[in-house]
Amino acid sequence: MTKINIQEKLSRFSDHWHPRIVGELNGQHVKLVKFQGEFVWHRHEEEDELFFVVDGAFDIEFRDKTVRVKAGEFLIVPRGVEHRPVAEEEVSVMLFEPAGTLNTGDAGGALTRGELDWI
Amino acid sequence: MTKINIQEKLSRFSDHWHPRIVGELNGQHVKLVKFQGEFVWHRHEEEDELFFVVDGAFDIEFRDKTVRVKAGEFLIVPRGVEHRPVAEEEVSVMLFEPAGTLNTGDAGGALTRGELDWI
Numbered sequence: 686m687t688k689i690n691i692q693e694k695l696s697r698f699s700d701h702w703h704p705r706i707v708g709e710l711n712g713q714h715v716k717l718v719k720f721q722g723e724f725v726w727h728r729h730e731e732e733d734e735l736f737f738v739v740d741g742a743f744d745i746e747f748r749d750k751t752v753r754v755k756a757g758e759f760l761i762v763p764r765g766v767e768h769r770p771v772a773e774e775e776v777s778v779m780l781f782e783p784a785g786t787l788n789t790g791d792a793g794g795a796l797t798r799g800e801l802d803w804i
Numbered sequence: 805m806t807k808i809n810i811q812e813k814l815s816r817f818s819d820h821w822h823p824r825i826v827g828e829l830n831g832q833h834v835k836l837v838k839f840q841g842e843f844v845w846h847r848h849e850e851e852d853e854l855f856f857v858v859d860g861a862f863d864i865e866f867r868d869k870t871v872r873v874k875a876g877e878f879l880i881v882p883r884g885v886e887h888r889p890v891a892e893e894e895v896s897v898m899l900f901e902p903a904g905t906l907n908t909g910d911a912g913g914a915l916t917r918g919e920l921d922w923i
Contacts, residue, residue, distance in 0.1 A: 710852035733829035758809040
């Protein structure tokens with residue numbers, strides 16, 4: 686029962702597309718991640734994923750539309766839906782998703798982060 | 805796949821201790837609530853509960869300590885742990901917890917909100 690300060694946790698890392706775990710509840714993880722540039726198209730077969738923007742803004746591209754999400758906003762991507770995060774400038778994001786969710790979903794590849802650290 | 809703006813949702817209600825649902829994923833609900841004053845001591849037998857402060861600050865009292873949680877911070881209360889939120893001044897909070905979690909847990913009473921609305 687220790688409180689977590691988001692900005693303090695964000696100050697501990699600077700690399701992109703590499704989520705860190707900051708909380709766990711009901712089988713879900715709370716993660717922090719910084720995005721910059723273009724991610725890979727992917728889907729999560731079994732997991733819904735929430736993106737809450739802490740600082741900055743980014744686009745979540747879907748096959749039929751793009752949604753810009755800014756600080757103080759969140760978007761839930763349902764399981765099975767292909768998406769691609771794209772951040773023109775650096776953005777800090779808090780994720781809520783089931784423990785074990787792989788960042789690149791079904792796509793795999795060089796940006797995959799299999800084992801995530803707690804910070 | 806519609807993005808949710810927290811402040812816009814908060815502007816839609818002004819009563820205290822009455823959570824509204826703003827998102828659902830993986831069997832969990834995302835809720836917004838405004839606290840002011842003292843809530844009731846209670847526990848949730850089966851649900852861990854995350855309190856993320858959007859605006860303001862409040863205290864989460866436990867039987868052996870009190871933790872002050874401020875804007876940009878969150879705290880997870882594990883299932884089974886007695887707690888009581890106390891807000892000297894109004895505070896806006898985002899909750900993340902299993903769908904169906906009752907706000908007063910095992911305590912019941914006048915502050916119980918059984919059926920929550922989506923906003």
